[in-house]
Amino acid sequence: MVKLDRIQRPELILDEAKVRRNIEAMAQKAEKCGVRFRPHFKTHQSREIGRWFREVGVTAITVSSLTMARYFADDGWDDVTVAFPVNLREMAAIDDLASRIRLHLLAVHPETVEALERDLRHPVGLFIKVDCGYHRTGVLPEDTATWERFVEVLQGSRQVAFRGILTHAGHSYKARGADEIVAVHRQALKAMARAKEVLASLYPDLQVSVGDTPSCSVAEDFPGVDEIRPGAFVFYDLMQHRIGACAMEDVAMVAACPVVARHPQRRELVLYGGAVHLSKDGVEGPDGAPVYGWVSAWGEDGWELPTGCCRVIALSQEHGIVRVCPEHWDRFRVGDLAAVTPVHCCLTANLLGAYRTLDGRVITRL
Amino acid sequence: MVKLDRIQRPELILDEAKVRRNIEAMAQKAEKCGVRFRPHFKTHQSREIGRWFREVGVTAITVSSLTMARYFADDGWDDVTVAFPVNLREMAAIDDLASRIRLHLLAVHPETVEALERDLRHPVGLFIKVDCGYHRTGVLPEDTATWERFVEVLQGSRQVAFRGILTHAGHSYKARGADEIVAVHRQALKAMARAKEVLASLYPDLQVSVGDTPSCSVAEDFPGVDEIRPGAFVFYDLMQHRIGACAMEDVAMVAACPVVARHPQRRELVLYGGAVHLSKDGVEGPDGAPVYGWVSAWGEDGWELPTGCCRVIALSQEHGIVRVCPEHWDRFRVGDLAAVTPVHCCLTANLLGAYRTLDGRVITRL
Structure with missing residues (x-):
């Protein structure tokens, strides 16, 4: 007590047993569905809780700021995606971190790639953010002109290695119940498949990364997906309960x-x-x-x-x-x-x- | 720049000149209206900004937690009101702080006075919180039974010195424009006058403390008031602008x-x-x-x-x-x-x- x-x-107050149970359940689902589990650590932001993920075999993580990336890098995490559009004002900090770990960044604009190419001395991986219907940010699958510009700037890049496409189906937070969540999930995967089509001939190894907690909690299959990045599932909350995710x-x-x-x-x-x-x-x-x-x-x-x-x-x-x-x-x-x-x-x-x-x-x- | x-x-980003101007304007208004200026430091929570208040003659302050009270006490503030209902779980910290400064606390329930009497070894001042119409917390002026119980427990008290009555007319945040703010202000002062009536014969030196930023910014007179405790005026914001306070x-x-x-x-x-x-x-x-x-x-x-x-x-x-x-x-x-x-x-x-x-x-x- x-x-x-x-x-x-x-x-x-944390119920550690429940936290560990949530972590294990999501790790098992990822394994069962054949997708990499790259959990989002922005929810807990704790090195100790991060180690509980290591115990179930997690080796790669997601964060939403460079500050978090550095905090976890200092605890031995060496494969980190910053799932937030590159902040050009932090270029020096990006370069420093890129010298120490496998750092993956997120771009919404082709100009970001050009800026990284110009200013970085160390290599980074790059994901392009896809707008799968949430309309917070990202490139729409049908925005051909932007995809072409991306291909153009990526072709000549030396420091920036293109890894794949990434989305966050945040509109799942408006869903109520499993059926509505799964509908958002399916729509997101369709958008990702369409975006992938544009690039697949040039980048056959392109990774597809998705990951909102409602979809990852409720959906039972992830066709075409390489990795999932849920975060809030580690604790869950009233909102997730209301949505029907837990x-x-x-x-x-x-x-x-x-x-x-x-x-x-x-x-x-x-x-x-x-x-x-x-x-x-x-x-x-x-x-x-x-x-x-x-x-x-x-x-x-x-x-x-x-x-x-x-x-x-x-x-x-x-x-x-x-x-x-x-x-x-x-x-x-x-x-x-x-x-x-x-x-x-x-x-x-x-x-x-x-x-x-x-x-x-x-x-x-x- | x-x-x-x-x-x-x-x-x-702070415009220091504007902050100092806001502080001076409120200090001048308090002086003009003949009320003590006991600013609420919960907004800025900064020792350095606190010193800007000292420069205009402020010697007594308001905070909303014991943690803040300690932080400012360590910078030389020795007359501090914690304008938040006494948290019985912090009794040891209260007693410690009461040994160092003139500490004034806030009670909503007579039982609080009994608990303070039982557990404190050092004297504290006490304000009773009046509900002047906001209905967040406090004693209603017409709640005769509670006032009688307060008088009863205060009469026998040794560590707890009754100072007066205090209110926060937080419903001024729903006002739009000077007229509505002044209406809330007037209603609050009426409630305070009524509460004072119950106690004035026993406590002729009873202090009346009020203090929301909209009322203190807009009202031009404070009849029956001894001190004002506005806080947000130090920076102001979009909400205050919307209300019509700045x-x-x-x-x-x-x-x-x-x-x-x-x-x-x-x-x-x-x-x-x-x-x-x-x-x-x-x-x-x-x-x-x-x-x-x-x-x-x-x-x-x-x-x-x-x-x-x-x-x-x-x-x-x-x-x-x-x-x-x-x-x-x-x-x-x-x-x-x-x-x-x-x-x-x-x-x-x-x-x-x-x-x-x-x-x-x-x-x-x-």
């Missing part, structure tokens, strides 16, 4: 927040746990208003499974307001800890900055 | 974010600057969808004043998507820095963790 009495301020039992992390006030007439708790701890990412609640987390009490072996009857309904900088159902009202006294299942584990973990396992061990992160 | 070429990753010229802080991709067909930029840099606090945009910041280019002397024609319309962990108006499209190239005026300066400053002044000096924060 977690040493709850030691917790004074909002803290992240069961509430799979969520491996909560924020433990002290109860500092109680308002019985409106059945609301005030938590020490606000926007600077949980983040203002919300999901839609039953009345259409945003919900910033589900709240539960603590049992003998950790937090109880939240059922959604106690919800964080408002956040200011340090305050979290929880609306509690009648049946649970007596479970929370002033001075108790509440367990908040976060909406978006990546953002909450980023804000709280370290983890404590159920047996009280502290795990640091970047 | 800011040394923009040194900025590689998302960073906060002019865009008063906003003293932006996030400088590298442009990493451009999508001309939908006139969108991709910024290195996402939810982990800007926060997901939004204001309603012209089409009803949330906006996470206004974007402008850089001129000779700093960022240009944003007009709202370029807006951050979506945020993922590290990506910010900006919709740009036709007239400004050519101002932003890949590799440039964009200036994002944040929606909520407190949250963005918390995420970015340090400041850089326009002349390139780095200012640390907690």
Whole structure:
């Protein structure tokens, strides 16, 4: 049982067994589906948790900033993809890291390749970002002019070795239920196949990389895919549960927040746990208003499974307001800890900055 | 002119002259209105910026956590109010700090006073939080039973010295324009007068403390008030501008974010600057969808004043998507820095963790 009495301020609590189970399940799925597992480490950003991936055979990772790439390179990861469009202002840092590890970068514009060629003294691998329908960024499969420009600049490149195409089907976050997730997944694979067609004759070894957590959690086959890069599955969260990517039992992390006030007439708790701890990412609640987390009490072996009857309904900088159902009202006294299942584990973990396992061990992160 | 070429990753840029002007203006208003100025330091959380307040005569401050209180106490601030309901789990830290400075705490429940009496060895001042209509937390002026219980426990107290009543009219954030702000302000002062009435015969020296940035920025008189505690006015932001609490010229802080991709067909930029840099606090945009910041280019002397024609319309962990108006499209190239005026300066400053002044000096924060 977690040493709850030691917790004074909002803290992240990890169920290590669940984290390891999530990692193993995804590694097994990748193996079964014949795809490389290159997990995204932006969610946990922790060297120690990274080592749990090594234990199941992972040797290559994904990150979303050079800062993260360096942090993990310093812990022995030597095959790292930065799955974020190259930031030209970090060229010196890119070159330095490229001298130490197999570094793979992401380009949206052919001009990026030219800039890398001009400024780097060390070799990098390159993926081109494909817009598979999410429309955040990337090259559309049908954008022939851009693909031709890419081929042109890549043909003459010395430092930049073209590796393949990469996408993030982030519109799977709007899906609800397995069928809708799989539909997004299929559409993404179709877009990738079309983009691959443009390049396959010139680059027969071209790699296809995909990887949002909903698709990787739910889809059972990945035709035409060489690697998957899911990240949030390591902890899962309320958003993933809402999408249908996980069961509430799979969520491996909560924020433990002290109860500092109680308002019985409106059945609301005030938590020490606000926007600077949980983040203002919300999901839609039953009345259409945003919900910033589900709240539960603590049992003998950790937090109880939240059922959604106690919800964080408002956040200011340090305050979290929880609306509690009648049946649970007596479970929370002033001075108790509440367990908040976060909406978006990546953002909450980023804000709280370290983890404590159920047996009280502290795990640091970047 | 800011040394923009040194900025590689998302960073906060401060216009020190504007910050100092905001501080001076609020100090002058407090003096003119005959109220003590006890600024809230949760917004900047910086010892150096704290010293700028000392230069205009400020000697007493407000914070929202014990961690902040300790940070500023270590820089010589010896009169500190923690304007957040007492967290019973931090009793040892409270007692330690109470041994070093004049520490004032906030209670919502009479039981808090009993707990402090039982566990503290050093004296603290106490404010009772009044709910003046915001309904986040606090005692309603008409809640006679609770006021009577407070009087009861305070009468016998040794370590806890009752100082007065405190409120935060946070519903001023829903106001639009000076008239609505002043209406909230008046209503709050009425609630405080009513709460004071209950206690005034027993506590003739009772202090009345108020302090949201919109009311303190706009209201011209504070009848019955002894001190004001605004915080966000130090930087101001898009939310304050939207409310009508400041002019865009008063906003003293932006996030400088590298442009990493451009999508001309939908006139969108991709910024290195996402939810982990800007926060997901939004204001309603012209089409009803949330906006996470206004974007402008850089001129000779700093960022240009944003007009709202370029807006951050979506945020993922590290990506910010900006919709740009036709007239400004050519101002932003890949590799440039964009200036994002944040929606909520407190949250963005918390995420970015340090400041850089326009002349390139780095200012640390907690």
